[in-house]
Amino acid sequence: MTRDSGMISPKHAGQIADLLNARNQLTVPYTAEMVLQHADDYVCEIQDDVVIACVEVKKVQWYQWEICHLSVSEAHEREGFGKQLVRQAEDKAKSSGARIVQCTIRVGNEESEQTFRRSGYREACHFFNASTDREVAVWQKVLAHRE
Numbered sequence: 001m002t003r004d005s006g007m008i009s010p011k012h013a014g015q016i017a018d019l020l021n022a023r024n025q026l027t028v029p030y031t032a033e034m035v036l037q038h039a040d041d042y043v044c045e046i047q048d049d050v051v052i053a054c055v056e057v058k059k060v061q062w063y064q065w066e067i068c069h070l071s072v073s074e075a076h077e078r079e080g081f082g083k084q085l086v087r088q089a090e091d092k093a094k095s096s097g098a099r100i101v102q103c104t105i106r107v108g109n110e111e112s113e114q115t116f117r118r119s120g121y122r123e124a125c126h127f128f129n130a131s132t133d134r135e136v137a138v139w140q141k142v143l144a145h146r147e
Contacts, residue, residue, distance in 0.1 A: 064092035
């Protein structure tokens with residue numbers, strides 16, 4: 001069952017925070033409270049009352065939305081949940097008027113790069129993040145084309 005738009009319970013917010021912290025190399029750990037403050041920004045897959053995959057999608061500018069921290073539990077990798085959540089995040093952004101959607105991926109994170117590449121994203125640029133001592137790539141996809 002996929003949920004979004006603030007339908008996240010405090011229990012599921014804790015599970016989302018735990019999943020984000022476990023599956024990403026974050027500089028600031030997430031908490032359930034942080035997730036609940038921005039509950040409308042999350043899309044998640046819940047099975048048997050457990051969050052097994054989640055993604056944050058948020059407005060950056062009137063034309064631009066960002067997908068953040070796409071995360072799938074280890075037990076459910078390679079079952080298509082990542083691609084499914086990317087598609088749902090894009091739909092959410094597009095229905096709110098987004099023209100482009102973007103994400104950042106650590107250079108060398110091949111699984112994430114592959115998921116976004118297969119979903120039609122292209123690497124736009126990359127930069128060095130001094131706080132993590134890593135190269136980070138910005139990936140973008142155009143959602144609105146002239147008809």
